Amino acid sequence: MKKIAIVQSNYIPWKGYFDLIARVDEFILFDDMQYTRRDWRNRNQIKTPLGLRWLTVPVRVKGKYEQKIRETEIDGADWAGTHWKSLVQNYARAKHFEEIAVWLEPMYRQAEYVYLSELNSHFIERICSYLEIDTKISDSSSFSLADGKTERLVDLCVQAGGTEYISGPSAKNYVDETVFRERGIALTWFDYAGYPEYPQLWGDFTHGVTVLDLMFNCGKDARSYMRHAG
Numbered sequence: 001m002k003k004i005a006i007v008q009s010n011y012i013p014w015k016g017y018f019d020l021i022a023r024v025d026e027f028i029l030f031d032d033m034q035y036t037r038r039d040w041r042n043r044n045q046i047k048t049p050l051g052l053r054w055l056t057v058p059v060r061v062k063g064k065y066e067q068k069i070r071e072t073e074i075d076g077a078d079w080a081g082t083h084w085k086s087l088v089q090n091y092a093r094a095k096h097f098e099e100i101a102v103w104l105e106p107m108y109r110q111a112e113y114v115y116l117s118e119l120n121s122h123f124i125e126r127i128c129s130y131l132e133i134d135t136k137i138s139d140s141s142s143f144s145l146a147d148g149k150t151e152r153l154v155d156l157c158v159q160a161g162g163t164e165y166i167s168g169p170s171a172k173n174y175v176d177e178t179v180f181r182e183r184g185i186a187l188t189w190f191d192y193a194g195y196p197e198y199p200q201l202w203g204d205f206t207h208g209v210t211v212l213d214l215m216f217n218c219g220k221d222a223r224s225y226m227r228h229a230g
Contacts, residue, residue: 002026003023003163003188004028004164005021005026005027006027007029009029009041010124012055013211014209015214015222018127021135022135023190030140032140034068035068037061042056044209048086049090049202053086055210059074070141083108084108084109087212091212094201094216095219100212104212127212131223138160140156149176154183163184166190195225
């Protein structure tokens with residue numbers, strides 16, 4: 001049995017994203033999809049004393065309405081210093097901040113990313129390393145892509161040697177389950193409910209922030225607050 005998940009890359013995603021990665025044998029970054037504005041591709045949230053705050057990577061979108069995620073270029077380099085400053089301001093007092101800053105700060109200070117996909121995959125892979133998630137991470141551009149939403153997902157599974165596809169619940173709106181059955185691929189829906197709370201700064205607990213929040217507050221123990229990485 002080989003479990004596959006196929007998801008667009010996100011910027012410093014929340015813990016559920018990494019829990020899904022830990023659940024499968026191969027995780028395919030689906031950046032051949034169209035870039036969508038005001039989405040998770042280039043932004044995520046952190047907690048602050050004044051509430052949630054977006055950290056957004058500026059990208060070039062003018063006149064590029066149908067560009068794919070992997071074709072989307074980052075607009076400038078000033079964002080990196082700004083994001084790191086925001087993380088320092090809001091998490092410096094977190095128990096494990098210094099431990100993680102040792103390797104995370106250089107990723108911002110030495111940022112020379114051109115494309116959003118490159119940035120996202122670099123952060124995702126480094127965070128997986130810290131969380132000791134050893135799932136194989138691939139790019140959809142390494143495969144041939146079939147036509148049709150569900151057909152493309154199924155064909156990627158087949159090419160990767162997968163026998164089971166693990167999907168986020170939001171895909172229920174468009175996935176045709178019969179296509180998976182016809183190709184002999186089991187379809188399983190991932191459940192993001194029921195995560196335990198962890199020690200968190202700044203007011204009421206919030207689950208949906210970047211995984212960096214969990215890591216800064218819990219360090220290596222972050223895995224114990226994730227169902228499949230623990």
